[in-house]
Amino acid sequence: GQNIDQPTEMTATEGAIVQINCTYQTSGFNGLFWYQQHAGEAPTFLSYNVLDGLEEKGRFSSFLSRSKGYSYLLLKELQMKDSASYLCAVRGGSNDYKLSFGAGTTVTVRA
C-alpha cells in the first residue's frame, strides 16, 4: 500500500521561508512530485525528484532522500499568491505513471 504524510496546515509571513515536509512509505518508488493547487483550480506541476538531493527552480526547491522516505518543498521569499494547497505525490512503479497523493498542506501567507 501507499502511505504519504504531510502537515495539514502551515502559516508564514510574506517574504519569509516555509518548508513543507513529506514522508512516504510506498511499494516501489519511481519519483516524487510536488504540486501547487489554488482553491477551485487544477494542480499545477512544481517539481520532480527521483534521485537524492536538491532541485532548485527559482523561489521553489525540492529535496529528496530515498533512504529516509522523505522529501521537502522549500518556498522562499513568500508572496501572497503562494497561499495555496501543496500536494506531495509519489509514483510507485517503474512502468506506470500513476500517482499516489498525500492529503495536501494548506499554506497561508500573511502580510
Place this chain on the structure above:
Amino acid sequence: SAVISQKPSRDICQRGTSLTIQCQVDSQVTMMFWYRQQPGQSLTLIATANQGSEATYESGFVIDKFPISRPNLTFSTLTVSNMSPEDSSIYLCSVGGDRTQYFGPGTRLTVL
C-alpha cells in the same frame, strides 16, 4: 508540456442520471489517467486509460460505475453512471511522461 482540455468544465446533474466527461490532449500519449477530488480532499486515482485495451481500475472503482473509453492516443472519456450526491467531486484527466505529469482543468460535478 502537454495542453489538456476537458468538457464540460462543470455540470449540475440529477441523481440516477449519467454524465460523460471528455478529455483532449494536444499530443499523443500512451497513458491517460482519471482522478477524483472530493470536496476538501486530495486526489484519488480512479483508473488508467490505455489505448486499445480496457482501462485498469483502482481498488474501490468499477467499470460499471465509471466506464472509460480511449479510442485514440489523444482522447478519452469518463462516464459517471447512475449518479448519487456522493459522486459530487472534481474529476481530473492527467497525462504523464518520465519527469512530468500534468492535469487538465477538471470537471466540477454536483449531483442533486
